[in-house]
Amino acid sequence: MSQWMVLYRKEMLGMTRSYKWLWIPVVFILLGVMNPVTTAYMPQLLEANGIAKEVAAAMPVPAAADIMLKTLSQYNTLGLLILALSFMGIVSGERQSGAAVMIHVKPVSHLSLATAKWASMASLALTAFGIGYLATWYYTDILIGSVPPHLIGQSLLLYALWLLFALSAVLMFSSAMDSQAGAAFLALLALAALSLLPSLLGRFMKWSPGRLTGEAGTLLSTGSMASGAWLPIAAALLLTAALIFCSSLFSKRKAGNTGTK
């Protein structure tokens, strides 16, 4: 366990020194909070741009829950893109530079290395998402209207689960592939497929973890969870574990690649 903590702390230190711990949470806050702010000041903005007061006043003001929903879908596009690009080299980068050899030559199991990396990604991503989401809620509460705290809490947990799954996919592709851009691309492609396919092939894709975002949205707008939500929740947990395990297998198979040859 102490060895695992050493690996975890090293990853966290690396993320701090590369400013990830600063800029990713700040960007998540700004991304989220922009929604209630622009919505609230939209009439003034339109007016300032010379659009008639009547037109501006006639613009429908969205419900507070819709603002939160919009934020989640923004995290699902721009947020995931930022996370995938930040972590695309988490395994392959070290392998390619040759620095991974220095770790593998010590008595470290590939599984503890993979879980330590995943845990460090998860710590950062969940912190960024959590702070960003709560800040958005705070601004929405002041500017638009209130959303009950228990709905915020539950939707936050549902979306966090989807994020954990998404990170395990990035980790897995980074272990399996040598190209960082390729890993980010395939991870995003897989995540997009899991998000979009349930609406096209509803019957076969009920288990898709991509439905968690939709479930979080349903929860926010209707106030209660859909009855079939347990399936994607269970699938997300299971697949996350499976992907982390696959990642450790890939990094084991490629451990002898010393980067230079």
Place this chain on the structure above:
Amino acid sequence: MPDLEISRLSKSFGSKEAVRDLSFTVGEGRCAGLLGPNGAGKTTTLLMLAGLLAPSGGSISFNGKSGGDIREIIGYLPQYPAYPNWMSGREFLSFTGRLARLDRRDAADRSSAILERVGLTDAADRRIGGYSGGMKQRLGIAQAIIHRPKLLLLDEPVSALDPLGRREVLELLLELKKETTILFSTHVLHDAEAVCDDILIIRDGRIALGGELRQVMREHTEPVLTVRFTEPRAEWTEALAELPCVRHADSRSFGVVLALKGNPEAAKTAVLKKIVDRAISISSLEFGQSTLEDLFVKAVRP
């Protein structure tokens, strides 16, 4: 009792056999040099010993124990050591020490001591990204010995260094061989001669020649006569090469190097006589023994 025993080790990448049927032993506390031309399988062999590459066949046993994780008792320096460049030398050393199961105190103490030993104390708290090649190599040796390994595997530890850095590392190796068993690969024969007890010359993935350095030299070196001509003439070289006491003649720009056979005294006389008979104009004549380099060239030549 052999410490490290390698038996019929092989590794193939696709259809290419990098190492085949490689067998050798390294005794406890010995320093063995793994020699061979580029592509002979030195790096592949060390990677397998370090547990980074799975062998296709054969076995590796250490202290009579085969299989299992021996990474706790080995230290390994890759040919091109690379680091997380955002770490400082000290941070990296205690990190690797902790990975090798030292506790926090021990890792910190050992790091300071070893940094001193490899001459990196002044640079210890600077980021590795700013280190020179020689400093990175020394840090690589430092991480290999941080956990007091019983077996030290070094892949070309001096090849990339300038003469000064090379001497520093060789001196370090001479000290380290008092504490651990060392196996290191090199293609610089002079370095092997300077620190090794045993040598293993490999060619095409198998041992071409091996054993205790002194004994190998004694058994395989032969008397040689270096003849320098005042001017290069092919017919002079031919005349000397034809002598029955000359086993092999190596034509050089300055003259010829003759490997002798039979009684060296008789051979010397025969050569001198020939020089006088043919009126070969020589500038110098030197009698000596073939070097490890000659031996190496002979062993790896197809």
Place this chain on the structure above:
Amino acid sequence: MSDTLKLVLPLAILQLILVAAALVDLSKVRRTNGPKWMWAILILFSSLLGTVAYFLFGRRSD
């Protein structure tokens, strides 16, 4: 107006911190992907997007 300011000011400060961090890092690192002056301009004039792009692509992974 002061209510608005109270809400918008923290966001402006966050953005400033981000730009400052990117510029400090840019001045400290030895090499970036692409010329340094280009990143300096991007960070200063395209605010959030340029800064994020610098952290993602401009910094070398070591």
